[in-house]
Amino acid sequence: MLAVGGMRIERQATDELDRLAGLIEGIKVGMLTTIGNDGSMRSRPLQTLLMDDRARLWFFVEAESPKTEEMEAHDHQVCLTYADPDKMSFVSVSGTGRLVRDRERMRELWTPFAKPWFPRGVDDPSLALLEVRLDKAELWDSPGSATMRMTGLLKALGTGDKASLGENIKTSGPRTAAPGDET
DSSP, X not given: OEEETTEEEOHHHHHHHHHHHHHHXXXXXXXEEEXXXXXXXXXXXXXOOEXXXXXXXXXXXXXXXXXXXXXXXXXXXXXXXXXXXXXXXXXXXXXXXXXXXXXXXXXXXXXXXXXXXXXXXXXXXXXXXXXXXEEEEEEXXXXXXXXXXXXXXXXXXHHOOGGGGOEEEEEEOXXXXXXXXXX
């Protein structure tokens, strides 16, 4: 067992979450999916600022926007997907989102790359943080180099051994609080 953020979680889960965080950090931009009022699903790109040690993903968003309204209208449930086809790395995260208007936290996470969307910076009244608490995640990751991936593919074609194509890992995030609770 390992203590993380005041919680106790299994070491294996920590290794899986570390692996997940590494893939997300390498990909950076995720597609946030929400459910529209008509029941259709919509996805939008968001730059990931951080995946913290409590398996929470952080993004800058406009507080009053269709994505935040749809999230709030559907029990705060969202999905994030990440893809790096060149490396054959893919991630899917199901989680619970909430808006956070903590200016100190915004200052900690601020990046100049957010300025085109929020020209007034951290003091922009429309700026908020979207915190997504990971409920479940799945990742697919292939061996390192293109040569290794091709070797794995050829082996799978010849033997039917799909394990040589890479790994598929399913994990759950540590649950700490309900969506309205403080960070």
